[in-house]
Amino acid sequence: MNPIYLDNNATTRVAPEVIEAMLPYFGERYGNPSSMHAFGGDVAADLRRARNRLAELLGAKPDEIVFTSCGTESDSTAIWSALRTQPERRHFITSRVEHPAVKNLAEWLAQNGYRVTFVPVDADGRLDVDYFKKHLTEETAIASIMWGNNETGVMFPVEELAALCHERGVMFHTDAVQAVGKVPIDLSHSRIDMLSLSGHKLHGPKGIGALYVRERTTFAPFLRGGHQEQGRRAGTENTAAIVGLGRAAQFVAEHMAEENTRVRALRDRLENGLLKRVPDTYVNGAGQDRLPNTTSIGFDAVEGEAILLMMDRYGICASSGSACTSGSLEPSHVLRAMNVPFTRAHGSIRFSLSVFNTDADVDLVLEKLPPIIERLRQMSPFWKGPSQVACPTT
Numbered sequence: 114m115n116p117i118y119l120d121n122n123a124t125t126r127v128a129p130e131v132i133e134a135m136l137p138y139f140g141e142r143y144g145n146p147s148s149m150h151a152f153g154g155d156v157a158a159d160l161r162r163a164r165n166r167l168a169e170l171l172g173a174k175p176d177e178i179v180f181t182s183c184g185t186e187s188d189s190t191a192i193w194s195a196l197r198t199q200p201e202r203r204h205f206i207t208s209r210v211e212h213p214a215v216k217n218l219a220e221w222l223a224q225n226g227y228r229v230t231f232v233p234v235d236a237d238g239r240l241d242v243d244y245f246k247k248h249l250t251e252e253t254a255i256a257s258i259m260w261g262n263n264e265t266g267v268m269f270p271v272e273e274l275a276a277l278c279h280e281r282g283v284m285f286h287t288d289a290v291q292a293v294g295k296v297p298i299d300l301s302h303s304r305i306d307m308l309s310l311s312g313h314k315l316h317g318p319k320g321i322g323a324l325y326v327r328e329r330t331t332f333a334p335f336l337r338g339g340h341q342e343q344g345r346r347a348g349t350e351n352t353a354a355i356v357g358l359g360r361a362a363q364f365v366a367e368h369m370a371e372e373n374t375r376v377r378a379l380r381d382r383l384e385n386g387l388l389k390r391v392p393d394t395y396v397n398g399a400g401q402d403r404l405p406n407t408t409s410i411g412f413d414a415v416e417g418e419a420i421l422l423m424m425d426r427y428g429i430c431a432s433s434g435s436a437c438t439s440g441s442l443e444p445s446h447v448l449r450a451m452n453v454p455f456t457r458a459h460g461s462i463r464f465s466l467s468v469f470n471t472d473a474d475v476d477l478v479l480e481k482l483p484p485i486i487e488r489l490r491q492m493s494p495f496w497k498g499p500s501q502v503a504c505p506t507t
C-alpha cells in the first residue's frame with residue numbers, strides 16, 4: 114500500500130532523480146576520490162560538481178561546504194569547533210525548542226562545566242530576542258539557534274540574531290535542517306558563521322549531511338585523520354550519498370517555488386479544513402512565519418498516539434508532539450516551552466508535506482480524521498461532554 118505520507122519533517126522520499134544519480138557509485142564508479150589515478154579522479158570531479166550544486170542552493174562558495182554523515186554530526190561539529198577553538202569562553206547560548214541534536218548536547222555541556230543559556234519562546238513559539246541579546250556576553254563561545262522548528266514549523270529571525278552576535282564578536286550557528294530546500298537561503302549576504310543541513314530532509318539519502326563554514330572561520334575538526342574535506346572532516350567520502358545530496362540540492366532548488374505555492378496551499382487547506390471540521394482545535398505557532406510545509410495541530414482532550422494509530426489504518430503517516438519514544442508521558446519540550454495547555458499538547462499532531470503530496474492526500478485526511486477525533490473524545494476523561502462534539506459553531 115502506498116502511504117499517505119505527511120511526515121516529511123521526519124524524513125523525505127528520495128527523489129527518483131536522486132536515486133538514479135547515485136546508482137553508478139554502488140557499481141562501476143567505485144573509485145576513491147583521493148586516489149592519484151584517473152579512475153578515482155573522475156569520482157573526485159563528480160564530488161566537486163555535487164559540492165557546487167549544494168553551494169549554489171545556499172549562496173555559498175564550494176570551499177565553504179564540509180560534507181558530514183548527518184545533520185546531527187553537522188550540529189555537533191559546529192558547536193564543538195567553537196568551544197575548542199575558544200577554550201577561554203565557557204558559555205553557550207541556544208533556544209528551548211531545538212532539535213535533540215542540539216538540545217541534548219546543550220544539556221550535556223551544562224552538566225559538564227559549561228554555562229548554557231536556553232532562550233525561551235512565547236505561547237506562539239516566537240523567540241525572545243531581547244533575552245537572547247541580554248545573555249550574549251564576552252564569555253559566549255557560540256550561539257546556536259535553529260532556522261525552522263521541526264515540530265511547529267515556526268521560523269526564527271536567524272539573520273537578525275547572527276547580526277547581534279557579529280556585533281559582539283560571538284560566533285553564530287544555525288540548525289537549518291528543516292529550512293534548507295523549503296525557504297530561500299542566501300549566505301553570501303549573511304552574518305551566519307555556520308549552518309547545518311541534512312540530506313534525508315530534502316529528498317536526498319540518509320546518512321549524509323553538510324556543514325557550511327564561512328571562509329576564514331576558525332575551525333577545529335570533529336573527526337581527525339585523512340585530508341578529506343580539506344582536513345575539516347576525515348574519512349573516505351560517502352561518494353554515492355554526496356552525489357545524491359548534490360542532485361537533491363538541485364531538485365529542491367527546482368521545486369522551491371512549488372513548495373511555497375502549491376505545497377503551502379495544500380498545508381493551509383489541510384489546516385483550515387481541520388479547524389473548521391473539528392471543534393476545540395488549535396494550530397501551534399499560528400500566526401507566525403512558518404515553514405510552508407508544516408502544521409502542528411492540537412486536538413483538545415485526546416491522545417496523539419491514539420490519533421496516529423487510528424490514522425495509520427488508512428495509511429496516513431504523521432507524527433505526534435509527545436515524547437512517547439522516551440517512555441514518558443510528557444508532551445514534547447517544544448510544546449511545553451510554548452506553554453501549550455496539557456490536554457492540547459497531548460493531542461498535538463504534526464503534519465509535514467512535500468512536493469510529492471496531492472490534493473487527494475489532503476482530502477483523505479479531511480474525510481477520515483474528524484470522525485476519529487470525535488470517537489476518541491467520546492472515550493476521553495478530559496472531554497467536557499458529548500454536547501460539545503455535536504454542537505457546530507455558527
Ligand SMILES: *Cc1c(COP(=O)(O)O)cnc(C)c1O
Nearest residue numbers: 183184185212214263290291311
Ligand atoms: C532531522 C533533524 C536533525 C537531525 O538530522 P539527521 O540527519 O537525522 O541527524 C537536526 N535538526 C533538525 C531541525 C532536524 O529536523
